[in-house]
Amino acid sequence: MKILVTGGAGYIGSHTCVELLNENYDIVVLDNLSNSSKESLNRVKNITKKSLDFYKADLLDKKQIIAVFSEHKIDAVIHFAGLKAVGESVSIPLRYFHNNITGTLNLLAVMDEFNVKNIVFSSSATVYGDPASLPIKEDFPLSATNPYGRTKLMIEEILQDVYISDKNWNIALLRYFNPVGAHKSGEIGEDPFGIPNNLMPYISQVAIGHLPWLSVFGNDYNTPDGTGVRDYIHVVDLALGHIKTLPKLFTNPGLLIYNLGTGSGYSVLEMIKGLEAASNKKIPYKIVDRRPGDIDACFADPAKAKEELGWETKKTLTDMCKDAWNWQKKNPKGYR
Numbered sequence: 001m002k003i004l005v006t007g008g009a010g011y012i013g014s015h016t017c018v019e020l021l022n023e024n025y026d027i028v029v030l031d032n033l034s035n036s037s038k039e040s041l042n043r044v045k046n047i048t049k050k051s052l053d054f055y056k057a058d059l060l061d062k063k064q065i066i067a068v069f070s071e072h073k074i075d076a077v078i079h080f081a082g083l084k085a086v087g088e089s090v091s092i093p094l095r096y097f098h099n100n101i102t103g104t105l106n107l108l109a110v111m112d113e114f115n116v117k118n119i120v121f122s123s124s125a126t127v128y129g130d131p132a133s134l135p136i137k138e139d140f141p142l143s144a145t146n147p148y149g150r151t152k153l154m155i156e157e158i159l160q161d162v163y164i165s166d167k168n169w170n171i172a173l174l175r176y177f178n179p180v181g182a183h184k185s186g187e188i189g190e191d192p193f194g195i196p197n198n199l200m201p202y203i204s205q206v207a208i209g210h211l212p213w214l215s216v217f218g219n220d221y222n223t224p225d226g227t228g229v230r231d232y233i234h235v236v237d238l239a240l241g242h243i244k245t246l247p248k249l250f251t252n253p254g255l256l257i258y259n260l261g262t263g264s265g266y267s268v269l270e271m272i273k274g275l276e277a278a279s280n281k282k283i284p285y286k287i288v289d290r291r292p293g294d295i296d297a298c299f300a301d302p303a304k305a306k307e308e309l310g311w312e313t314k315k316t317l318t319d320m321c322k323d324a325w326n327w328q329k330k331n332p333k334g335y336r
């Protein structure tokens with residue numbers, strides 16, 4: 001079986017490539033390296049001792065996608081490629097809409113042309129907006145609070161319309177909660193360009209001494225310690241969710257929607273303590289104003305994925321912090 005992984009050089013994509021190769025899938029990676037480095041794929045090959053085909057190509061250029069499909073008989077696509085920074089999407093919404101939506105439309109058109117109709121799409125818990133209750137189930141109402149989230153919601157809707165028009169498509173919408181951590185080898189991990197937007201890479205960079213302190217965005221949320229609560233999921237558990245989804249997709253199930261989360265929430269202060277324990281370093285922090293758009297708490301009900309895919313998370317908060325720190329310590333400057 002040959003899988004095309006768009007965005008495969010990125011954080012979640014590279015970890016999923018490792019697990020795909022471990023399961024003996026053949027893989028082709030398409031990435032424009034706009035938010036990643038080709039070195040991640042060299043590391044994937046080192047970890048697995050297996051090879052993969054890489055195309056530096058942009059989903060905005062249809063000819064480049066056609067070239068990949070002409071050269072390979074693809075069985076399914078895992079579609080990670082996209083821009084993902086919430087704040088940036090508010091400043092440059094047109095770039096986000098163009099990259100994420102036009103890119104996906106180009107990909108779907110080429111898949112249709114080559115009669116490849118199996119796709120796994122990286123959606124996000126952000127499509128639940130500010131949920132009325134917790135834990136979040138897949139049938140909760142959907143909404144978007146920023147342009148990035150709107151691209152996820154719009155792509156979910158586009159894929160549903162594609163399925164309605166042609167029942168030969170098999171489509172899995174995987175709604176990720178908050179991926180953190182790294183491969184246990186410390187060879188691959190999250191390598192944000194510039195100052196990190198997300199909590200865990202920020203804390204890791206404070207621990208390594210690149211940043212002086214962490215700003216904790218508010219301590220007056222309706223949570224046990226007042227700081228925001230999220231469902232942090234180890235990136236390897238998340239990658240394995242894709243591995244469990246593929247065989248299901250090949251049974252012609254039509255449209256599938258799953259939450260990929262642990263079902264537990266941790267606060268910002270708990271994450272700081274977790275990384276302090278893993279790194280044996282004090283993480284200085286300051287409480288500052290809330291970040292606009294943030295919600296109190298968000299965690300998944302992952303029961304549907306367990307029941308239908310036989311997937312559940314195995315790794316603990318300690319594993320997440322230990323592996324995040326191992327990656328940071330071994331690669332203080334990321335892949336550079």
Ligand code: NAD
Binds near residue numbers: 103124
């Ligand atoms: P990432 O930025 O590390 O990976 C995305 C990859 O896509 C990058 O390698 C980038 O170079 C590539 N890319 C972007 N636009 C492209 C284009 N037009 N053509 C070709 N390649 C392109 O991000 P990630 O954290 O690995 O996220 C992967 C997917 O999961 C994204 O779609 C993201 O929105 C989604 N997601 C991420 C999170 C998270 O917190 N990391 C949470 C929920 C959903």
Ligand code: UFG
Binds near residue numbers: 177199294
């Ligand atoms: N936080 C801080 N300080 C920081 C960064 C974050 O206190 O410097 C807090 C936030 O306020 C929030 C928590 O840490 O309470 C987590 O914030 P992240 O930015 O790491 O993650 P979010 O839950 O805000 O959003 C992430 C991705 C979204 C995705 C969502 C759900 O950035 O793209 O998870 O998957 F949609």
